[in-house]
Amino acid sequence: MADADAAAIRAEVGDWTRQHLNTYLRSGGAEGHVVDISSVGGHAMTTHCLIRCAGRKSGTPRVTPLIYGNVAGEIVIVASKGGADDHPQWYLNILDSETIDVQIATQAFEATWREPVDDERHSVWSYMTHLYPPYLAYQSSTTRHIPIVMLKTVRAIDVFRAHGEP
Template sequence: MADADAASIRAARGEWADEHLRSYLESGGAQGHVLDLSSVGGHALTTHCLIKCVGRKSGRVHVKPLIYGNVAGEIVIVASKGGADDHPQWYLNIQDSETIGVQIATQAFEATWREPEDEERHAVWTYMTHLYPPYLGYQTSTTRRIPVVMLKTVRPIPAFTPADA
């Protein structure tokens, strides 16, 4: 693919992601929780959460929309970055924190996080690839092992607002 084509695709995705985040935040979570991702290989009813973490270098608060699943009462997110060779910044940022914020639709929580290992990781990864099949292609496009993160809610917190982003 030509560099100009790749740049155009990245720009379009960035605009879409910015609009998704804005809609989720401005609606208090009433919009943006479920999206139709069938046009990109996902499902018509794909669930999204928001995570809120602090930048490990900047100290700034960042809010990011992510596809999520639920396994045995824990929220599961995937640090895919579309199959890039480096980890997403949000994943690097949470490694410096014991807890992060997570919002599902209109409800937000403080949550602890962990990475499943061995057989549990395999089962959770398989589940997440059924929720969003493009994860399989993302994994084959990179040599890094795409992290799977499980969040356990600790306590309710106020829903995120545009001022948080």
């Protein structure tokens, strides 16, 4: 793919992601939790969460919307970055944190995180590719092993707010 084409795709996805995040934040989670992403290979009723973690260099809190699943009471997110050869920044940021914040619809929590290994990882990966089939193509397009992160909620916190809101 030409660099200009790739840049155009990244810009379009970035715009959609920003709009999705703003909708989720402005509504306090009443909107943006379930989104139709069938036009990009997903399902009509795909669940999304928000994660918030501090930038490892800046310390500034960053909020990211992500597809999620639930396995045995743990929230599962995938660090796919669309099959890019490098990890997403949010994943690198959580590697430096013991806990992160997660919001699902209108409820938010502090959560610990872990990465499943071996048979558990295989099982969770299979589940997540059923929820969002493009993960299979993403993994095929890169040599990196796409990380899976499992979150266990610790305590309830206030829902996330849009920048500048109290």
